[in-house]
Amino acid sequence: xxxxxxxxxxxxxxxxxxxxxxxxxxxxxxxxxxxxxxxxxxxxxxxxxxxxxxxxxxxxxxxxxxxxxxxxxxxxxxxxxxxxxxxxxxx
Amino acid sequence: xxxxxxxxxxxxxxxxxxxxxxxxxxxxxxxxxxxxxxxxxxxxxxxxxxxxxxxxxxxxxxxxxxxxxxxxxxxxxxxxxxxxxxxxxxxxxxxxxxxxxxxxxxxxxxxxxxxxxxxxxxxxxxxxxxxxxxxxxxxxxxxxxxxxxxx
Numbered sequence: 001x002x003x004x005x006x007x008x009x010x011x012x013x014x015x016x017x018x019x020x021x022x023x024x025x026x027x028x029x030x031x032x033x034x035x036x037x038x039x040x041x042x043x044x045x046x047x048x049x050x051x052x053x054x055x056x057x058x059x060x061x062x063x064x065x066x067x068x069x070x071x072x073x074x075x076x077x078x079x080x081x082x083x084x085x086x087x088x089x090x091x
Numbered sequence: 092x093x094x095x096x097x098x099x100x101x102x103x104x105x106x107x108x109x110x111x112x113x114x115x116x117x118x119x120x121x122x123x124x125x126x127x128x129x130x131x132x133x134x135x136x137x138x139x140x141x142x143x144x145x146x147x148x149x150x151x152x153x154x155x156x157x158x159x160x161x162x163x164x165x166x167x168x169x170x171x172x173x174x175x176x177x178x179x180x181x182x183x184x185x186x187x188x189x190x191x192x193x194x195x196x197x198x199x200x201x202x203x204x205x206x207x208x209x210x211x212x213x214x215x216x217x218x219x220x221x222x223x224x225x226x227x228x229x230x231x232x233x234x235x236x237x238x239x240x241x242x
Contacts, residue, residue, distance in 0.1 A: 025191060026192050027189065027190070027192075029189045029190070029236075029237055030187055031187050038120055038127075038182045039184050042105070046105065049105075071145070071203075083127065085127040085129070087128065087129040090208035
């Protein structure tokens with residue numbers, strides 16, 4: 001009903017929100033172009049997690065771009081964040 | 092049976108054993124709204140809990156939220172945040188990626204200082220329940236596939 005209402009009144013913000021909130025969740029599967037080398041990141045983390053314990057790190061394709069004590073400091077060191085894994089390694 | 096086996100994807104998972112008395116964590120690399128992140132598999136939890144600082148990269152606005160500000164007790168601490176519908180992709184080393192829509196709890200930005208070392212968390216309700224999954228901790232593999240293919 002929410003979807004029908006939103007379709008009939010496309011400019012109505014509340015109806016649009018209701019349609020989005022109440023829509024059934026979707027599940028899709030797809031082969032991914034190898035834009036980010038996820039396996040390389042995982043291998044790097046396995047080898048170096050303890051070396052950078054307690055720090056924020058930025059990884060791209062298994063290469064360390066930066067390490068910093070805070071998220072803001074890390075972001076300041078990374079120009080392009082596409083395909084970059086940023087995570088805090090537990091102390 | 093053969094078609095079912097073909098539909099299962101795999102990814103490396105890290106069994107993280109903290110030096111303290113805390114229990115081991117299963118850490119997975121995923122993509123949330125196009126942003127790569129580490130996430131802990133938390134079958135006892137609810138929702139996708141997004142890291143408050145990484146969440147800032149999404150530039151979410153309250154008008155996009157599914158809810159107003161809610162308070163959830165999280166590991167003994169009251170955390171304020173809003174619910175959003177976010178896209179989560181399980182990234183496969185073998186097989187196909189699986190993308191689901193999750194109900195995600197995004198803490199308010201000022202909650203970051205209380206968050207500690209935790210990455211994002213993949214809870215069961217509103218998140219993991221939307222895929223089939225299994226874990227083999229001995230060889231650190233996470234197996235997954237879309238839930239609706241199960242008859």
